[in-house]
Structure formats: structure tokens, C-alpha cells
Amino acid sequence: MSELERAAVQLWEAKRLAEYDDVVHGRLALLLLDNAAETSLMRSAKSSFIYAEAYGNMAYLLRDLDPDDAEGQQLKRDIDAKSLSKRRRKQVERNFDDLVDYVFGRDGLGLEPEFAECLKILHRYRNAAYHRDSVRPDVLGPAVQIYFFLCCHLVRSERHVVHEIAAIPPSVAEIFGDRMPVTTWPGGAMDSADLARELADFFLTSRGLDHVGVAVALSDHLLARLGDLDRDLVKVAESIPPGINRRAVLQLVQQAPVDREDYDKDPPADFWTRSVPVTEETLTQWRSASAGLRGVDGAYQALREFAAVEQPLERLEEPVGRFVLSIDRAEQQAFDDWRGR
Incomplete structure (x- = not known):
């Protein structure tokens, strides 16, 4: 309950x-x-760790099984598949994406797989927002809405080996106010799993996070990021005198070297004509798909369509961001030189 x-x-x-x-x-x-999501996932993971450890102990007892015992070997393989190595457990405990994959790979969680990819997306965005001092409100606001929706469903679907029946903590009762859930347990006590579901529903309702609201937030988030990307592409184009067109910018940012050892290499002969993952037509498709999310009436489908655009968008944002950062640094250096610093 704590x-x-x-x-x-x-x-x-x-x-x-x-x-x-x-x-x-x-x-x-x-x-x-972000922390609420990670701790909720970890609580579910720790419940699975208990079972995985039990299977690991059983696998150890079967280590000397006769190799010719076909049925026994099959049983051992089934048990091994449900155990968890120390290395894998450390990965799950230390890395957010591994934690998400592990929890969503267990049976009985009750959440659609679309949740997993969107949790990873919002965690990446949280990292970016944390390390940047300037974040656009039209991008951040919808991200908070989406993450709130995901967190509520994580809490609602947490897996525990045992439930606790206890009095509702005063701080939780204060949150509910006059909307306290009804309980049949003596003294106003409540099952922790039931209370988790009641809390999740309370927060979803109070934030207006129904399926349509989430679809709108997903659409707003993508459209705002696409707007940021468009401005950055314009900035890159204008930084190269006398200016280059959008197609050339997309060719440049997607093929520019990343590693220092590649900086001095000559570009390939077909640098300006070879195909790249994202073209102007791709950007148009992304804008159309993002706007279309507002008409999706199911959160799961909306999350799926959101991830389909966000993942390639994030891969383009990274090299464009490097160019913009270099431009900003060059402008600052020129300004400092002018001031004699």
C-alpha cells in the first residue's frame, strides 16, 4: 500500500x-x-523476478538431466525460457528500454504492445527536455498529457505476487476528496489492486484523458515537432550562402558524416542524387498522418500510428539538430569575435 x-x-x-x-x-x-512510469514498470518486473528466480532454481536442479531423456530435456528448455540470467536482470534494472521490453514480454499484463513503444518514445523525449533549457510549450504540453495517460494505465495494470488489504492512506483519501471509492471491507479498508484501478480511473477522468483526448494530444505533439523540424530545415538552408532548397538540405543532413575520421573523406559522386530515407514527400505524408490522428477514436490505434511517424521523425531530428547546434555555435563565435572576446 505504501x-x-x-x-x-x-x-x-x-x-x-x-x-x-x-x-x-x-x-x-x-x-x-517519467519516474512514475519507471517505478511502476519496476514493481511489475520485480513480481516477475520472483517467478523467474523459482524457475532458475528448478533449472539448476535439472542441470544433470540425462541428455537422452527427450521429455526431460524439453521440460528443461521450457523452464530455462522462464528463468532470468543475472546479466539480463541487470540490463532490465538499469536500462529503461530493456525494462519496458521485459515487462511487456510477460503474460497477463493486459496492455496493448503499442504502449511499449510509446513509453520508450516519451522517455527519450523526457531526456531531451531535461537536458535542454528551452522546450516549446506546444510540444511539451501534449507530451505530458500522453505520458499521464500511459502512467495511469501502467498503475492500473501492475502485477503483484500478493495484494494488501489495508486502510486507504490519508494522502490518497485527500486526493479522492468527495469521490472516495466504495469498499465492502470492514473499517473502510481496501484491496491494493482495487485501489490502484480506482486511482487510475480517477486521474484519467480528472485530466479528461479519454481515447479521443489522447488521439488529439498525440496529433498536437507530432504537428508541433514537425513545425520545429521545418524551422530548423529553413535555418540550415539559409546558413549556406546563397541558400539551398529543401531537397538539398535533406540530402545534406541525412548523409553528413558523424564520426571525426569521416570528416576529411570526399563525398560520394552521387551525394546529391542518391536516395535518402526522408524526402519532401515523406514530410508531407507525416504532416497528413499526424493531422489525421485527431480523427482516430481508439487510443491503441492512435498510439500505433503515432509511433509509426515518431520513430523515423526522431531519426531525422538528430542529424538536423547537430547542424542547428553547429550553426548556433558559429554565430555565437562570430558575435564573440566582433565584441573582441
């Missing part, structure tokens, strides 16, 4: 901060939600 209380307070504070609807508070809300 773990659920911490999750409830964390979501409540994220909700409170998000309602300011500005970057200052939104960044803090995103940090809280």
Missing part, C-alpha cells in the same frame, strides 16, 4: 504541475511522470 501511496502522490503532483500549462511546470511534471 508503494501505491507514493505513486498516487506523484501522479497528483504531476497533475497539479501540468495544470499551470507552461514550460516551467510542464518540465517538472514530465520528470515526475
Whole structure:
């Protein structure tokens, strides 16, 4: 119950901060939600660790099984598949993407696989927002909405080996206010799993996060990022006198060397004509698909279509971002030189 209380307070504070609807508070809300997602996933993972350890012990007992025992060897393979190596466990405990893959790879979680990719996407965005001091509110606001939706469903679907029946913590009762859930347990006690579901539904309702609302947030987030990308592409084009067109910019940013040892190499003869993953037509398709998300009435389908655009978009944002950073540094250096610094 204490773990659920911490999750409830964390979501409540994220909700409170998000309602300011500005970057200052939104960044803090995103940090809280990212931690809430990770800790919720870890609670589910730790429940699975218990079973994995039991299977590991069984596999150890079968280590000397007769190689000719076909049925026994099949049983051993089945048990091995359900155990967890120390190396894999460390990966799950230390890396967010591995944690997501592990939890969503278990049976009985009850969440669609689209949630997994979107959790990874929002975690990456959280990292970017954390390390950048300037974040656009039209990108951040929808990201907070989407992450809130995902966190609520994670808490609602957490897996535990045992449930606790106890009094509702005062801090959680304060969150519910006059909308306290009905319980049949004596003394107002409640099953922790039931309370988790009630809390998730309470937060989803209070934030207006139904399927349509999430689809709109997903659309707004992508359209805002595409707007940022467009401005960055214009900046790159204008930084190369006398200016180059959009097609040339896309050729340049997607083929520019990344490693220092490649900087001095001559570009290939077909540098300006070879095919690249993203073209102007691709960007048009992304804008159309992103706007179309607003008409999707199911959150799962919306999350799937969101990921289909966001993943290649993120791969393009990275090299474009490097160019913009280099341009900004060059402009700052020129300004410093002019000032004699």
C-alpha cells in the first residue's frame, strides 16, 4: 500500500504541475511522470523476478538431466525460457528500454504492445527536455498529457505476487476528496489492486484523458515537432550562402558524416542524387498522418500510428539538430569575435 501511496502522490503532483500549462511546470511534471512510469514498470518486473528466480532454481536442479531423456530435456528448455540470467536482470534494472521490453514480454499484463513503444518514445523525449533549457510549450504540453495517460494505465495494470488489504492512506483519501471509492471491507479498508484501478480511473477522468483526448494530444505533439523540424530545415538552408532548397538540405543532413575520421573523406559522386530515407514527400505524408490522428477514436490505434511517424521523425531530428547546434555555435563565435572576446 505504501508503494501505491507514493505513486498516487506523484501522479497528483504531476497533475497539479501540468495544470499551470507552461514550460516551467510542464518540465517538472514530465520528470515526475517519467519516474512514475519507471517505478511502476519496476514493481511489475520485480513480481516477475520472483517467478523467474523459482524457475532458475528448478533449472539448476535439472542441470544433470540425462541428455537422452527427450521429455526431460524439453521440460528443461521450457523452464530455462522462464528463468532470468543475472546479466539480463541487470540490463532490465538499469536500462529503461530493456525494462519496458521485459515487462511487456510477460503474460497477463493486459496492455496493448503499442504502449511499449510509446513509453520508450516519451522517455527519450523526457531526456531531451531535461537536458535542454528551452522546450516549446506546444510540444511539451501534449507530451505530458500522453505520458499521464500511459502512467495511469501502467498503475492500473501492475502485477503483484500478493495484494494488501489495508486502510486507504490519508494522502490518497485527500486526493479522492468527495469521490472516495466504495469498499465492502470492514473499517473502510481496501484491496491494493482495487485501489490502484480506482486511482487510475480517477486521474484519467480528472485530466479528461479519454481515447479521443489522447488521439488529439498525440496529433498536437507530432504537428508541433514537425513545425520545429521545418524551422530548423529553413535555418540550415539559409546558413549556406546563397541558400539551398529543401531537397538539398535533406540530402545534406541525412548523409553528413558523424564520426571525426569521416570528416576529411570526399563525398560520394552521387551525394546529391542518391536516395535518402526522408524526402519532401515523406514530410508531407507525416504532416497528413499526424493531422489525421485527431480523427482516430481508439487510443491503441492512435498510439500505433503515432509511433509509426515518431520513430523515423526522431531519426531525422538528430542529424538536423547537430547542424542547428553547429550553426548556433558559429554565430555565437562570430558575435564573440566582433565584441573582441
